[in-house]
Amino acid sequence: MKRGVKTLHEILNQPDVWRTCLQALDSLGLDALTSGKDPRTHEWIFIGCGTSYYLAQGAAASFTELTRLSARAVPASEFLLFPSLVMPVRDASIFPVLISRSGHTSEVLQVAEVLQSKGIEFLGITCDGNELAQLTPRTIHLPVKEESTVMTSSFTSMLMALQYLAARLAGEDRFIDALHALPAALADLLPVWRPQIEKFAERSFDDVTFLAQGALYPIASETSLKVMESSSSYAQFFHTLEFRHGPKSIVSEKTLVGGLLSESGYAEESAVLLEMKNLGSCTMAIANRLSPEIRASADLAIELALPVPELARLVVYVVWGQLLGSYMGLRKGLDPDSPRNLSRVVTLAE
Numbered sequence: 001m002k003r004g005v006k007t008l009h010e011i012l013n014q015p016d017v018w019r020t021c022l023q024a025l026d027s028l029g030l031d032a033l034t035s036g037k038d039p040r041t042h043e044w045i046f047i048g049c050g051t052s053y054y055l056a057q058g059a060a061a062s063f064t065e066l067t068r069l070s071a072r073a074v075p076a077s078e079f080l081l082f083p084s085l086v087m088p089v090r091d092a093s094i095f096p097v098l099i100s101r102s103g104h105t106s107e108v109l110q111v112a113e114v115l116q117s118k119g120i121e122f123l124g125i126t127c128d129g130n131e132l133a134q135l136t137p138r139t140i141h142l143p144v145k146e147e148s149t150v151m152t153s154s155f156t157s158m159l160m161a162l163q164y165l166a167a168r169l170a171g172e173d174r175f176i177d178a179l180h181a182l183p184a185a186l187a188d189l190l191p192v193w194r195p196q197i198e199k200f201a202e203r204s205f206d207d208v209t210f211l212a213q214g215a216l217y218p219i220a221s222e223t224s225l226k227v228m229e230s231s232s233s234y235a236q237f238f239h240t241l242e243f244r245h246g247p248k249s250i251v252s253e254k255t256l257v258g259g260l261l262s263e264s265g266y267a268e269e270s271a272v273l274l275e276m277k278n279l280g281s282c283t284m285a286i287a288n289r290l291s292p293e294i295r296a297s298a299d300l301a302i303e304l305a306l307p308v309p310e311l312a313r314l315v316v317y318v319v320w321g322q323l324l325g326s327y328m329g330l331r332k333g334l335d336p337d338s339p340r341n342l343s344r345v346v347t348l349a350e
């Protein structure tokens with residue numbers, strides 16, 4: 001089989017996967033899954049590993065925006081190694097949400113064990129099911145079959161599902177309508193931007209970094225992880241304005257600086273991207289609406305033009321980094337379907 005076929009298919013098939021997942025969510029008894037865990041009386045803590053940790057961050061940001069109640073995200077390892085930093089100081093009620101495509105990742109299952117030992121109920125969200133789906137009756141089991149090692153459609157589908165859940169809890173049905181518009185919107189964008197990303201990936205870079213603020217920050221993190229996993233290239237991620245405070249010292253003609261530009265922070269964020277261009281960097285911009293300056297200066301400028309609220313755009317922003325990582329890997333003669341050093345699930349010896 002040609003290199004990267006599985007991963008590219010799963011990336012390009014996301015409109016269909018999203019459509020199927022949204023239909024499943026429409027008929028899922030979400031109230032039963034969250035009964036007695038009102039976010040006004042419980043702090044929701046989203047927990048995962050790797051891509052699923054960045055998913056947790058995106059879910060926590062979405063939850064906070066939609067419900068106006070604070071939520072947090074932590075890697076499973078932090079919960080295990082430094083529980084005093086994660087568990088509330090006072091004996092407040094928490095409602096953990098365990099996120100795992102496989103439902104088999106050792107660290108996530110170990111968190112589940114600790115929670116059970118403390119009598120703390122939790123929600124699980126998974127694609128494969130496995131042990132996680134057996135450990136709690138409160139499980140969202142999405143109809144996503146993903147064979148590749150790296151997570152792509154599972155990331156976007158589970159993030160969308162947790163946004164859907166937050167919107168339902170917040171009574172924001174218009175947000176759910178916005179999610180339903182995404183499969184068709186992405187299907188229209190893919191044929192326009194996929195070829196341009198494939199061509200853009202022919203360039204080689206010594207350093208790659210992606211920048212974003214707010215709820216897009218975890219999307220920049222996941223974008224960098226896709227580049228690292230799929231092309232064995234080192235990629236970093238920062239809050240956009242933080243990049244000026246030291247990391248920009250890496251910028252040269254052999255650097256790629258990617259800006260995932262928000263609507264609410266566009267002026268400040270795009271100024272950083274223009275500054276890096278002036279320092280000689282190659283730049284890539286993703287925005288819902290591009291300004292003339294960014295359109296003229298970026299080496300690749302992707303405009304989404306999505307007719308949905310800013311928070312509902314998160315999952316569409318990540319698709320271009322998923323493609324970039326795979327095409328960079330192919331250009332390096334690697335196989336994104338079999339990333340170096342990686343396995344589909346990280347299991348630790350007991």
Ligand code: F1P
Nearest residue numbers: 050051052100101102105149344
């Ligand atoms: C988590 C994870 C992925 C990573 C790789 C190995 O898996 O670490 O984030 O990209 O696929 O597994 P899971 O707990 O979501 O199954």
